[in-house]
Amino acid sequence: MQVVHGVWAYGRLALWGETAPPDGPGELVTLTLTLPTADGRPLPASGETPDGATLADWPVQARLVDPVDAFDLLGALDDDAGGDLRYLAVVADYARGLLHRGRLLPQLVTEAGTNAARWRPVLTGRDATAFRMLAAAMPPALRAAGAPPPGAVLRELLDAFVDAAARQSLPDRLLLGHRPGPKAPVADRWMRALTAPDPTVTATATQRPELAALRTALSAWHDAAHQANEPVRVCFRLVEPLPTTDRWDLEFALQSVDDPSLYVPAEVIWAGQRVPGLPARPDETLLAGLGRAVRLFPPLDEALREARPTESVLDTAAAFTFLRQAAPLLQAAGYGVQLPAWAGRKSLGLKLTTRAKPAASGKGLAAQGVGRDQLVDFKVDLMVGDEEISADDLHALARLKVPLLRVKGRWVELDDRQLTAAIQAVEQHRSGEMTIAEVLGQVAAGGEEELPLVTVDADGWLGDLLSGDADHRLRPTPTPAAFQGTLRPYQERGLSWLDFLTRLGIGGVLADDMGLGKTAQTLSLLLAEREQATDVGATLLICPMSLVSNWRKEAEKFAPSLDVYVHHGATRDAARLGGADLVITTYGTALRDLDALRAVEWGRVVCDEAQAIKNSAARQSQAVRAIPARTRLALTGTPVENHLAELWSIMDFANPGLLGPAKTFRRRYQEPIEVRQDEEAAAALKRATGPFVLRRLKTDKTIISDLPEKLEMKVWCPLTPEQAALYQAVVDDMLNKIGASQGIARRGNVLAAMTRLKQVCNHPAQLLRDGSRLSGRSGKLARLQELAEEIIEEGDKGLVFTQYAEFGSLLQPYLAAHLDRPVLWLHGGLSKQRRDELVNRFQTDPEPMIFLLSLKAAGTGLNLTAANHVIHVDRWWNPAVEDQATDRAYRIGQARNVQVRKFICTGTIEERVDEMIERKKALAQSVVGTGEEWLTELSTDELRDLFALDPKAVG
Template sequence: MLVLHGLCAPDGRTAVWAEDARLPVKVGSRLPKSPVPHPFAVDGADLAALLDGKHGELVVRLPSYASGPAESPELVRDPLAKPPVRRGAVRLRSWVVPVVWVDDVPDALPEARLGASARYLGEVVAFARDLVARGRVVPGGDARWRAVPERLRLTRLREAMPPAFRAVDGVDDPLDAVLDAVVDKEVRGRLRDVEVDGHGVVGRWLKALTGAGSAPRDDALVNTVEAWRSEQSELVRTCFRLASPEQGGPDQEGWRLEFLLQVVDEPSVLVPAKDVWRHDAVLRRWTPRPEEVLLGDLGRASRLFPALDRALAERHPVALDLDLDGAYDFLTRASLLAEAGFGVLLPSWWRHPRQIGLSLTATTRGAAGVVAKESELGMKALLDYRWDLALGDEKLTEAELSALAKAKSPLVRVRGQWVHLDRARLAEGLAVLGSGRMTAGQVLRIAAQDDPDLPLPVTAVHADRWLGDLLSGEAEQRLDPVEPPEGLTAVLRPYQLRGLSWLVFLDRLGLGACLADDMGLGKTVQLLALEAYARQHLTRPPTLLICPMSVVGNWQREAERFTPGLKVHVHHGGDRVASALHGGHDLVITTYAVATRDASALAEVEWDRVVLDEAQNVKNSATRQSQAVRALPARHRVALTGTPVENRLAELWSIMDFVNPGLLGTVNTFRARYAVPIERHHDDDAAVRLRGMTRPFVLRRLKTDPQIITDLPEKIEVKQLCTLTAEQATLYQAVLDDMFARIAEAQGIKRKGLVLATMSRLKQVCNHPAQLLGDGSRIAGRSGKLARLEEVLEEALADGDKALCFTQFTKFGAMVVPHLSARFDTEVLYLHGGTPAKARDEMVRRFQEPGGPSVFVLSLKAGGTGLNLTAANHVIHLDRWWNPAVEDQATDRAFRIGQRSHVQVRKFVCVGTVEDRIDRMIEEKRGLAQLVVGAGEDWLTELSTAELRDLFALSGEAVGE
């Protein structure tokens, strides 16, 4: 495993170096005084190939022992390796480390973690780019761009700086150096195509700022620019506050623009201008000359708002009286003043306006109280509508409309509120008023603000009956629950029955649905219940279900268990044929990879419904896989996911565009309207609008919801069926061939030993090829079981949960720990038989703490009894111990007195292997399991060779992509 560290070079360039956990810690005699190469730093050429950059060297000062450098806290070595004996006290020593020059830190690399300094470097680079985007940059006299960060944010960043980030000698302030270096490069990149007249001193200076030419050597220019720069970093600034007539005191008749001085780092500190002229002592803490700051700022601001010249004519300006047109003029120029660095406080009704807009009332056809017919439902159902003008969601009267038409100023007062009125758009809005008919689909698009042809924004949409339920976003609670369908063997919990009712409701309308319940709440059984419900009285075309290969077996078994009447076909494997898709199936299960390769064949089938399980697999809309599944034709679409948004809102767009194509517009429109405002600027209004658009089509219930958790049992057990990779399948078959070749000539104890050894080796193959081979090879991408473990942990950690992972193989646990630590960039605890008692107690204590590590790997023998680990609400058995009582004891580390949450238990089984067959045998006779299979695996040795072939054989369903 690698750990990446971030550095700042003396010239401001950013660099990354890496520790390699596989390189040995050399312990020997005392080190020479001169800097020597870091003993377990990654070679520069290798690191450059990994990060695709140029490499060099830097000398860094790091905590070290007399015998070598201390390892960083993020580095995870083999947990079973004997720790080296350290000599001497820890002190700072200089080391030569190979580095790669980078512009940014990669988000993730296989088998690598980001150290604290690398994460910090990423934060600083992101902050610098944000400063450029917001225009908080100024040019320097040396023709280099400088950052102008908020002092409070800068102070917090400086306090959070890890010591390793300032480990390079010769860098006085690495934070300022990185900010200025990144800002200069970013701004030059944006100005690359700007043409500048390079004549004269100022012209050459401007040209140098765009990246062309060198800075002129002129002391007068440098002094002037640096003096201007110091003004831009003033600790106080002038702030303008606009007060409407009703906000002022009894003496205020019109609008008033008040002047204040505002402390930049503490915006809540505002001193009125009248106190400035009274020499208020508060301001002296930040500036000795507040009067000069106020007058100077008013002079500069007058270039953007010329009306301020009237205030400057006064000896001690404190405010400016404005008429209605003057107030509107200021409001329209406020953004220019803010961009120039002035404080601007605007009335709330301007910042969060209640707009004059259109109100749509849609009425479903038919008598009230009469159940709607199928022809009256769905996107194409015709509705009667009426357009009105409204303030927010309040319709305006004829008298109010007449008054608006006569108003001469863009600012008008309606129902006690000031409103900005665009007269041209108002006239267009008046032309829209009237009634007629439109489809339900048009109403939904209008409600989602997806009609660019309307002259005014739609401020309210009202509808009755089923459409009103849908638009309210409360359909799950308000709909009458459907009866559990015939052919469903499961007993649905109340929230699952509500989920089925919601799915049936949208299915009848032909509208797509995203069921986004938390992991463990039963999305699978709700979807199967929907399939059974849809087919209990009608013959329908088949449903196509696309899922990761790791859960194909799960779906097949759950369908057999809960809906045995459904005809299920798995479209997968090298022998699959397109003609089999037309075989009269109810449910066709395939994988994302196969759906991509067989897109044309799948598109020829008339699908009633297409379902995406683990729909986050299509979160990147630009991939061939996402495009292929979105292009599949179907009457109805459903997405199942516990994580509708993992990293970026664009992932939500991709899922919703599959569910209801076009609902959120194009990806570029979505990015401009929602993703950028919400992610970059934390725009709450945009977030509210987005929730309003998606709410009718997304159902998400959380385990923390009291209405849900009371419905759940304390312990949920799930068989997690996994597939083998091609490499695993090849090794599995090789182990079998070797055993049967040797077992033919063996008898007695030798034969028993061969069978038990083979059983152990097959389990190791099912875990991971590297466990069997023991060659220290890479971990990622070679095991179906490990891939499924990553998926489960990713969702659990996203919910803030904690997990226990049990394995009977100590070496497998040692392999998994550094891999998971790198994969999730987090600390992973590991308890095994060699863990000292003191370390064991400390691990348990840390895991139980609220802020402690979230993943705990334990060997079954060392951690299966005697521990209280109730902080975990997920228990994962990576490989099976064929005595259920032993597994139950391990599960009870979390499922015991003191546990406040329900516990989800997952038992990983590789489908089509010996794990699968023995698991079935135990399940069939669980009450007699101890009697049938004993306490261990000795019973296997008594089976005949033919029985062993049946038990150990590798079936076709075992192999994934």
Template sequence: MRTTTRSGAGSAGQPVAVLVLPSSGRGPVPSPELGTDEVVKNPRLARWRVPLLPYTPEEFDAIPGPSVRYFGIVGEFARDLVRRGRILPWLAGDEARWRPVLTGADARRFRELAVAMPPVCRAVQEGAGQEEGRSGKVLLGALTELVDAAARRGFPERLIGAYRPGRKAALADRWLLALTDADPRLDEVEPDEAAALTAALTAWFAAARGLGGPVRVEFRLVEPVGDGDWRVEFGLCSAEEPDVRVPASRVWAGADFPGAPDPERVLRAGLNRAVRLYPDLDRALREPRPTGMRVDTRGAFAFLRHSAPLLEAAGYGVRLPPWVGRTRLGLKMTTRSRPGPPNMGLRETVDFRMDLAVGDQVIGEAELAELARLKVPLVRVRGSWVELDDRQLKAALRAVEDRRVTERTVGDVIREVVLGGAEELPLVEVDADGLLGDLLSGETERRLRPVPTPPTLDGALRPYQERGLAWLAFLSGLGLGGILADDMGLGKTITTLSLLLAEREDGARPPATLLVCPMSLINNWQKEAARFAPSLRLYIHHGASRHRDEDLASAVAAADLVVTTYGTALRDLGALARQGWERVVCDEAQAIKNSAARQAQAVRQIRARTKLALTGTPVENHLAELWSIMEFCNPGLLGPARAFRYRYQEPIETRRDENAMSALRRATGPFVLRRLKTDKTIISDLPDKQEMKVWCTLTPEQARLYQAVVAEMMGRIEGSDGIERRGNVLAAMTRLKQVCNHPAHLLKDGSRLDGRSGKLARLEELAEEIVEEGDKALVFTQYAEFGTMLQPYLEARLDRPVLWLHGGLSKRRRDELVDRFQGDDEPMIFLLSLRAAGTGLNLTAANHVIHVDRWWNPAVENQATDRAFRIGQTRNVQVRKFICVGTLEERVDEMIERKLALADSVVGTGEDWLADLSADQLRDLFRLGPEAVR
């Protein structure tokens, strides 16, 4: 912000502010973002003189706290106001400024932001008698500054050409110049001149604020009865409750209107103002008490196409007939497959016909000719009114000409459907049979015969997974790419592995599939492939020892599945692009959501017979991402990004345009398979509780620390015995588990968290998917200090609530957290200390449970899991246990799995039993395997 509240100056002239903050006897209570585990039981408010340190984002290498991110959202609101021109110039003392005009929805948005403001944002004490700042006032101050800055950026040039008034020029001239100048100050402001300018600007601003009052003038377009005229009728309606309305005739007759002491005056003033946006209104205003006006068909069309959107955007009420924007002239495509030759895939020829249609009614050529003859933009077709302007008419006549084409290939038809017709004449219906019918139905997966579980799969596919496999095989057979976007936990990995196995069932040896994934997932693919598809020949192309040149070609030739990371794919692009691939698969395909990013461009350059994207993120919510991922799967199919933005993205994201939404569903439906775990057919296939292991790697920093801890602790263990030895073993376990969690957990040095832990990277990815799906998760850790570090970090990453329940909280606070988690419908994460929350709580709002570190006591872990998986739970629960491969975590997990089969009691006492292992056994247990670091 440009100005800062200054409540004084420090010893070196440094500005300081007095802040009211929660405090203890020692000082202000640390904010959670500091990650300290200091617990203050009963904080009180106290005033503190705090030095102000201005900085720019570029000079600050840290994740900003929620109060700064809050002002980031305010900044976006400011830019939005400027983009929409909801600003007016102003004279503030001796400064030329811009300020926001907050009416209607913008005023509501302002109040929403004010209510949400973190208390710390208004903690600056401005006067001696004042303790707490007012959020509305603080927000208006910040917003005005941000609007002023954004407006100056939006007006890079002077508003009046080369004219540069001198110091003695009229104040208005100098004021206008200063509105676009870096320095808003005006010299030598004469009070009389300033008063006159301020009065004019004040009246202007007041008129602008008046546009968004609680009662507004409404315009209603009424269809003609029989051969009569259209009418635009006037009235008043409530801004908050649009159903509360009174027609103008009753207003002139003296009817009351809630919230308007003088309804007649409101109506008259509103109509007089509206004439600036709807000039035809002038005709009606010649009457002393106008109630409406007749318009011909052209006038009605002009009103609904041009004036109505303007009036609505300016804050007037507008009511249009229900068919407006819905029923329009479009194209209906019909294709019929031909009997005879075998399936040729995309090259197969089908009979093809394109008709003009309104709704579900087909329009014949004669009918179109008659409509063209009428030359009116609103026509009644078989009882329904349809907008038909010149552009649409010309497009329709062209489409009729094109009907001479009576056959197309399947590939051409798909492209035509995806393009969705022209803007003025969209494709509104498709009727296809056979292969195309299956593909374009958007329900291909249900219409295909499920592919049974391949015999070489070490496991059984669930029914919906067999349908998914059929869908993948169907698209792959056609040489088309697809996006498998099933909810997380539904088995995208096993379905993909099954596809590779099915392709090799009859001894075929197709070229290898290249799978690109985030580094955090390499071990998962390796483990899952080894477990479910041991017959697949796997090559991991990653790390310093990866093959190059001819060795790479040999390794690829000898493999069925090659797994690499996005980073390696970018680095080795040339070598990878030279190999002959059957398929490229992008896992966690949101990694290529930004089409301009280098890794997205890299994977697009690797050629293959087909492409497949795997993602758990609902792609329909992120249209730019959808385009980028589709561009990878089926290059060029959705057309250029700019056309996609214009045709689909903008209408859907800004207006929720239903026509555009259904057109996009039709265009992408064939290539996207997304099943939700809440689908009825899926739920019945799923077990109530799914337990999964999540394999994580260490970063090189974690590996170095791990080895240092092993070396140090083994020395201590070998030099001790009895209780001391036991203590050393348990201390070694704890320290190694801390390393596996995060270096900062071991070092306790308050250092940054991002990019230093494989486990944390995986937790972030999972948490993002969980909240993106609208779900809630419990995340258990046995270490309170780790939870304290994670809470602010995850909250900043997700911008969603991350609650943290640990032993240091009062009973009241614990109850508050539980109530919020259970009662609030927002997706969120609940971090819990295993000791403090392992029993007793009812947290059935969660359908995901993550054990981020392990106590290695199945009974304790199950009790914790049962916070979510218990009576009252209505959904399937997914339980994930994090394990770092190649470390003691993996080895203890294996021991438990083995011993569980023998006797629960052996492992029933947590980690204590490990202390009885011999030095050699411990050395083997702690050993760092080469697979631990990727």
């Protein structure tokens, strides 16, 4: 996308460039924008407005893009896009979040004299607060043409984006059967228009009262959703029938919005039992909620005729109507809905069976002739669950025309489009021959959108590879004779896997846990392929700057026969790029020297610490992708830090296009897994990526049995009275500033408050910056000094991590004076040579010592196995970042148990955030975002609770 700006005009996104509108779809128009003007020229949309500037009208050529198309454009922004477009991208993400959390309702609105079916957001609680913040942060360029106030502009923009998001995520018709005709009920035509490309709802003169009644009912529903902001909600649970009956039970209950585990069935409510967390009159809450729900699912009316309704009894047809129509609408309206595990899942799937040709049968992985073009026999069968289904059975099901039925003992939903795709698959007699490359491509693609690949049955080494068992069962490639060292068994298997993918011309992701020797396996691969062939091409290795020396030294140690050239710094020479066996460079240099790197015919491109390219839209990631090579390899111990989109980005580097476009990946895998915890989607993703990702963990004793234990513990530190007084003063001051600010300013104030509170927890001198004495003023410092003395007395070495360089600069002279032992200090301001000297001294000097390290400068890439103690004196609040830092000591080469201590000040923000992290860890290894950005979205009341000082914090 070109460098463009945008405004919201005429219900569409208007894009324009600095000199001309961007190329692409959309109506070309001329807008009149009121822009800041100086020296007779309009000023850029970003940047400061100089004194003396005036407002003037300017004609601007632009393209009007429909909201649905705008999603894709906003998702593909580059780093040079204007701040106004970045704001629009934030609003689009906010709209997607509302959709994922069910915070929207269908409505009937009037647009330019016509009636339209639209989805509208429900903004209550935190969503309402977020809306106000977004309105306050709106860039002036978005409303430069005499637009209404920011809140009105944002509401129109959000309405359009929510409607677009809903239509993208709900491609199926909500109302099945024939298309409603001109005489069909207005409600039927309205429901169809909710997912149709044309949202228009037509009505004859005689249907106008019906149209007005529908609009009134929907408006009342929307108003009620905004009014019913209660802590509990009505929940519906659909229970499938016993094998011999046709009775479906739709059970009623009340459920806590904040704690879904608080689930109280209607029987308990009508029995009069008091349940903590429910309103004083839970019966009234239940009846009121059921009364509103009747509009979405009329069969509830019969249950409401009872004095104390507990459930609604449905037949199979009504149950299907509830599943397909009522359930999504009820969830969108804020009701709880619990469905059977099979509901909403694809009922039909494909089974791919491959068999090696007789001539190749039984050959090991290292056999000659294995390649992308080797042929195997294949056939495709249809599956319902774990059962194969024949063509005759399939046609029989199609003739039944029943959308919900039992098939071989299990209930399934039969979708018309799935049935059509399945019949086409059967009629095409899907069997014959395909190449290994085609097999791997089919597995990665996961089948078709309507007919997913649910299982793969392959024999021999291909079966081992596709089943994810290649690490253990494939015949290993021998350790190259030129390798100066001994590969562990699992490393030899990793070499075999890498060598196999290389000979197929397929990229891979070596995702072994940190410290398991990804460097040694990669170097052994380079040596092995040079023993097997002469013309293998040079390997370009891209890594963070902190790892350049490590790679060079490891190559000198394990593979001295390789010609290694480090392409970094002022002395780099582009003429040497094509002549070396291994060229080492950094991500920053790769971006700057892209043209020179693209001119070389690389045999392989390797990305170490590949999480550096986890953002596919970043210029750094795009530059790395643009370097051509026969094969690619990504090395990372954390293939997913925060979101599955990071896995897609790394996989797309290793095998471009294999997982399809990012949009398809997001719809097929990311959203079902992250939003709905869909186990089938997770299994499908594992099956799709398994052949190309090798992941081993240090905690797996079958992988490595001689790595010592890692003992993690939390160290609770009290505040001194001085710290407590400063802490409370910061809280009082910052809460007033936060409460009086909005938008970006509020986010900045929240981050500033957290920084200052963490500085107080470290030491008053860090906050005050007055050069005052350190002794006796900090509970953390006192505990750190005690632990450091114990470490030194035991003859050990310890790592002490801090995220604040200024705090490390205070600690280094203090600890050195009190310990009378070396206290090294590594931070980002040191030269590469000085960093290497410090690391070498710590690793080789037998004297007990402490190594202070800045988390940003030393959290990755260093081998510090001389330490058997790790102390995190302040927290980064991202478990993945802390684990990476800990693994500087807990890695191969470590002979002793490693003790890891995390300092937390009792009764402060540190303790409360630690509790939040522990809760989030139960959902995923690294749900918490990098740094502290995720905390800025909390409300002022939540921040007040987060910042509050507990009296027991003072020691």
